[in-house]
Amino acid sequence: MISIEASVLSADFAALGEQAQQAERAGVDAIQIDVMDGQFVPNITFGPGIVRALRSQVELPLDVHLMIADPGSQIEAFAQAGADRLIVHQEATPHLHRLLQSIGELGVEVGVSINPGTPLDVLEEVLHMVDLVQIMTVNPGWGGQAFLHGQLDKIQRLKLMLSERGLDVPIGVDGGIDITTAPLVVEAGARMLVSGSSIYNDEAPVLDNVKALRASVCGR
Ligand code: DX5
Numbered sequence: 001m002i003s004i005e006a007s008v009l010s011a012d013f014a015a016l017g018e019q020a021q022q023a024e025r026a027g028v029d030a031i032q033i034d035v036m037d038g039q040f041v042p043n044i045t046f047g048p049g050i051v052r053a054l055r056s057q058v059e060l061p062l063d064v065h066l067m068i069a070d071p072g073s074q075i076e077a078f079a080q081a082g083a084d085r086l087i088v089h090q091e092a093t094p095h096l097h098r099l100l101q102s103i104g105e106l107g108v109e110v111g112v113s114i115n116p117g118t119p120l121d122v123l124e125e126v127l128h129m130v131d132l133v134q135i136m137t138v139n140p141g142w143g144g145q146a147f148l149h150g151q152l153d154k155i156q157r158l159k160l161m162l163s164e165r166g167l168d169v170p171i172g173v174d175g176g177i178d179i180t181t182a183p184l185v186v187e188a189g190a191r192m193l194v195s196g197s198s199i200y201n202d203e204a205p206v207l208d209n210v211k212a213l214r215a216s217v218c219g220r
Helices: 013-026 048-055 075-081 096-105 151-164 181-188 206-217
Strands: 003-007 030-036 062-067 085-089 109-114 132-136 171-174 192-195
Touching: 003 206, 013 030, 013 048, 013 206, 030 048, 048 062, 048 075, 062 075, 062 109, 075 085, 075 096, 085 096, 085 132, 096 109, 109 171, 132 151, 132 192, 151 171, 151 181, 181 192, 181 206, 192 206
Parallel strands: 003 030, 003 192, 030 062, 062 085, 085 109, 109 132, 132 171, 171 192
Antiparallel strands: none
């Protein structure tokens, strides 16, 4: 089962609720909310208020991707706002083990993500603590960037790392996912695909874009 998440970073912010509902009607499996603080990444996006607002608009799980410098200080606010999963970056904390534990204690799913330049082995000691490992396939900060093909090998190595440990943790990918790159990442071992500009764009309606993305990985 391949799950597809719509990243609302590429959506029309003036109609965020309606845009999330369009993705829900189109059959995505979750909404990903990219939280950026202008420090961990240069861009600034959403706070807990947006998560709470979207919580009232869709039934889908809300996957909150924290690209912020001090995630530990914010996890409770986002969990209370309605996040179903919190994804934090290994690069954002010297105390990853404690941070992942704290997220689990909030009763939400636990996700960890690494940037393209970060080696896999930084995750070795915490793989058993997470519900998802998200490999960034672009350098985080913006939607619409080109997919980094160099990350395909990292996905394959992570898949091996997880199976060697007998861990059935899904691998997620985020950045540059479209009908061409989606089959490549699934082939490499990814099971959760985040897509923004391939779902929200002027070329076609959300419904058609999601259908095309789903079809590109169907049966893989
Ligand atoms: C980038 C975000 C991604 C981004 C994906 O930092 O984490 O979720 O919105 O957008 P596309 O699919 O356009 O690369």
